[in-house]
Amino acid sequence: MRIDLVLAVLDVPGQLVRVLEPISGLGANLVTVIHKRDIKDDKGKIPVQLTLEGERDSLNRVIDKFNELEITILEIDGIVRKIKVSTILIGHIVDSDIRDTMDKINEIDGVYVVGFDIQLNGENKSSALLNIEADVDKKQLAFDRVEQIANEKQLLMINEV
Structure with missing residues (x-):
């Protein structure tokens, strides 16, 4: 199964690593990363697009982990949250x-x-x-x-x- 996510990540050193780190440990594979540093919101956050592959349970664990880490998920599979x-x-x-x-x-x-x-x-x-x-x-x-x-x-x- 494949899922596309758009996250809002603070544009400071180490934040992209913080987002990517838990993915493999939760049984998912990272397919693509698009890090758009030229688009910043009023809180200093930038969109990071991820495409992940894995079993449904693994992908759900990744989403749960992002929520636990208070990483804002803006879109899931093109649907704005x-x-x-x-x-x-x-x-x-x-x-x-x-x-x-x-x-x-x-x-x-x-x-x-x-x-x-x-x-x-x-x-x-x-x-x-x-x-x-x-x-x-x-x-x-x-x-x-x-x-x-x-x-x-x-x-x-x-x-x-």
């Missing part, structure tokens, strides 16, 4: 334009509001649960944007519910 995160906004949500809030979050490439549940309390402050789906490497960017919007609209933000 997504994560779901939630945050709560408290304040005058309706008065501060719900649509504008969602549009500003959805402007981020790879980040989407997939749920917006609001609890109204008459003229008092309301609360909203935002469910956001983001590419795995865009989680912090999504939270930063929601925090910026909350500050602009004088809303209280509670992350990771």
